[in-house]
Amino acid sequence: MSSITSLANLNVYELVAYRPGKPIEETAREIGMPAEQIVKLASNENSMGPSPRAVEAMAKAAAGVHIYPDGSSFALRTRLAEMVDVSFDQTAVGSGSSELIELLAHAFLAPGKTSIAADYSFTLYSIVTKLMNANYVSVPNKADWSHDLQGMLNAITPETRLVFITNPTNPVGTMVFQEELDAFMSAVPEHVIVVFDEAYIDFADEKPDTLKYVKEGHNVVVLRTFSKAYGLAGARVGFAITQPEIADLLNKARSPFNVNLMAQAGALAALEDTDHLARGVEMVKQGRKMYEDAFKAWGIDYVPSHTNFILAKVGNGSDCFRKCLQQGVILRGMDPYGLKEYIRITIGTESENKRCLEAMAKALGKA
């Protein structure tokens, strides 16, 4: 009898599963600390929490959860279209922007086709590319850790279908700006779909306009999410703004009710609570400065960040991770990226940041 793995698609069998941040409950069990005392700064969630209006809307929606949600997410997509001034048929929503990334792979990748991303960007791009048995080409970042857009252009071949530009990028926190993006867009050939993954755009001081490329008719997908600044990571909602033909492909490739009833209601309510959004962004901007000041005082290198996380050069990343974990602070190790000297810290509330800096100070022997 053959083993199950010998029956599997080889490309799926050989995949390395996405490694998320370490969960709080698991850490609580391992170190014997109550879950409430553990600080998780590992997955770039919003420590301020969701908008109370979103919570209320989800609770209300929960009472009607015996009925399937609106499969077309009509109300949410209508509001999103209005917000960014495009038509309804230029929108698509997903169970997080992660699902939209997978749907883009379904829509455009196949054996022999290629996707391109930067070395230091979201690991999911390579997973969904390999899932489709397509080729993944990773382009080195520049010396300042930002995307090398010219290098990415040079990597394009007739088989290239998707280019992912994570802006600002995860896990390093750098950005590319308008002038560079305009030059890139004027040189990119028409058979390439350019995907701007803007999961962290709310935290950037300067926000390049990529929606204009969609409005000008380019083959561009702008991806945004409710998981970061909006504080709805657990609800799973992301959206795409793109050409109607591309949105149509994404809608064909998705499962029928991909964004659940409560998530649709929560996202819609979160959009209206602009004060809550602004407070969360302000918390991050203040926290960013707190870490930068501490790292400067400690003489530690870090990458100046446009996001709600910061990458710090701590010497031995896994040692720092372990020592902080023992103190109930979960950070994100960078081993999957081969950045063994680094650790990534999500910026949390002021008290979480203090806890984290205390834990790091102990771990690194800093006063």
Ligand SMILES: *Cc1c(COP(=O)(O)O)cnc(C)c1O
């Ligand atoms: C967090 C993140 C996302 C969004 O993930 P969701 O599936 O929407 O939760 C997308 N891209 C990048 C680069 C991210 O870091």
